Amino acid sequence: MADIFGVPITVLLGQLLLGLINGSFYALLSLGLAIIFGMLNVVNFAHGAFYMLGGFAAWFLFSKLGLGYWPTLIAAPIAVGILGIVVERLLLRRLYRMDHLYSLLLTFGIALMLEGLFRHIFGAAGKPYPVPPSLMGGINLGFMFLPMYRAWVIIVSLVICILTWLAIERTKLGAYLRAATENPALVQAFGINVPLMLTLTYAFCVGLSGFAGALAAPLYQVSPGMGSSIIIVVFAVVVIGGMGSIGGAIVTALALGIIEGLTKTFYPAASSIAVFIVMVLVILIRPSGLFSREA
Amino acid sequence: MAESSLLRVNNLEAWYGESHVLHGVNFNVQKGEVVTLIGRNGAGKTTTLRSLVGVVGKRRGSSIYKGIELLSLAPHKVARLGIGYVPEERGIFSSLNVIENLMLPPAWQAGGMEVDEIFSLFPNLKGRDNTSGTRLSGGEQQMLAIGRILRTGADFILLDEPTEGIAPVIIEEIGAALRVLKDRGITIILVEQNLRFAASVADRHFVLDQGKVIDEISNNTLDANMDRLNRYLGV
DSSP states (O other), X not given: OOEETTEEHHHHHHHHHHHHHHHHHHHHHHHHHHHHHHHHOOOOTTHHHHHHHHHHHHHHHHHTSOOOHHHHHHHHHHHHHHHHHHXXXXXXXXXXXXXXXXXXXXXXXXXXXXXXXXHHHHOSSOBOOOOOXXXXXXXXXXXXXXXXXXXXXXXXXXXXXXXXXXHHHHSHHHHHHHHHHHOHHXXXXXXXXXXXXXXXXXXXHHHHHHHHHHHHTTTSOBOTTHHHHHHHHHHHHHHHHOTTOHHHHHHHHHHHHHHHHHHHHHOGGGTXXXXXXXXXXXXXXXXXXXXOSOO | OGGGOSEEEEEEEEXXXXXXXXXXXXXXXXXXXXXXXXXXXXXXXXXXXXXXXXXXXXXXXXXXXXXXXXXXXXXXXXXGGTEEEEOTXXXXXXXXXXXXXXXXXXXXXXXXXXXXXXXXXXXXXXXXXXXXXXXXXXXXXXXXXXXXXXXXXXXXXXXXXXTTTOOHHHHHHHHHHHHXXXXXXXXXXXXXXXXXXXXXXXSEEEEEETTEEEEEEEGGGTGGGHHHHHHHHTO
């Protein structure tokens, strides 16, 4: 068996694959976070909690209501998106004219309350969620065995990220979003209902993180802490990519997932801090982020 | 007379945060007219336009357009009545290219110009589709800001200092474009510091000072009133 720096190539590829899967979740979350920051000027600390809610919604729909994997994967993000509408309309909207700090504290509070509530009701232990029968098994790639579900996660995440990016960069609706990011008052003076657009943007983005949570359920167990453990890395991704840069968030997310995977292979002890070392370097060299427009 | 006005602004007041900027502005505009708001810096000209389209925080008073109270409309409903706004800072979006900027405002009324017509009015914009909007020169950005409103079918256009910081050649082009619009029966409120430019297109001038309209001068009598006007403007 071939080795690279003393590491068997199959182990390396396995870790790369794990890294790519983590990167896919980072991408789904950081994409939404970057859009919300760009459009609403809100640092959405509740993003991880919505991811956790997506996981729990999937678990609830599946094991309590008996819905199948596929309807669950669609219904869970919609439920989370609807909750997002409520949060934006009732709470966030009141803070747009104020400093970032207020919405940051609000969303952080929401995250703590949701996590605490779920810990209280369901306990800290994870809830199991099975891989759907249609995605069981795997493909033997010759050099490694690729479980079907993991391949599905990577593909569907990439497709959603690319579609979202295209929708923003290449469509009329995306042009409204980009314009409203720069000058919402003027876009509204052109007759476009900007407040409604902000609500739907927030709903879509937290819906994306709900989708990620539902998608993650069969891989990681569904637990109240799943959001807070991923959100810190996702924030690092957005900082590295450049706040508000959507394409940057996607590319950075996947790259950091892979960097994490590589670190796990060559120096496992550093794997959980690799992302933050990259973040520190980027902040030192290019403070506005790798893909920011103004730099 | 006032009953037939297209727009009747009555005792309009406006605030930016705590600062009270408009203290009861009164004027009216007839259909097909070009009127200017002139006055010193800080007189409230820009704020008046911004109050009409609803991009100012707090407003009081009344502005009735075609029988509809603009102050009670949500800001995004104003454009849908066919009111087009060209802001002072031009408002060209840097993350949009020229054609995206041009196509951005939805056409709320029939009768808007086709893109080709806009290009023949402003030839400088032609062939620049994929250039980022803010890469254009100041004059070209102004043309783009006016052009994109013409596409919407707006028949009442609020223009905030279209000549500010722009080369004389381009000022002439913009002036010619405004006369074309006037011939088409489009009503225009023009905020302007450049009196010569204002005189070349306008029917009436309203002089603003300290958040109020203090005088109205018809363009025909402008020469006779030059001393008075210069006193207002502090020239």
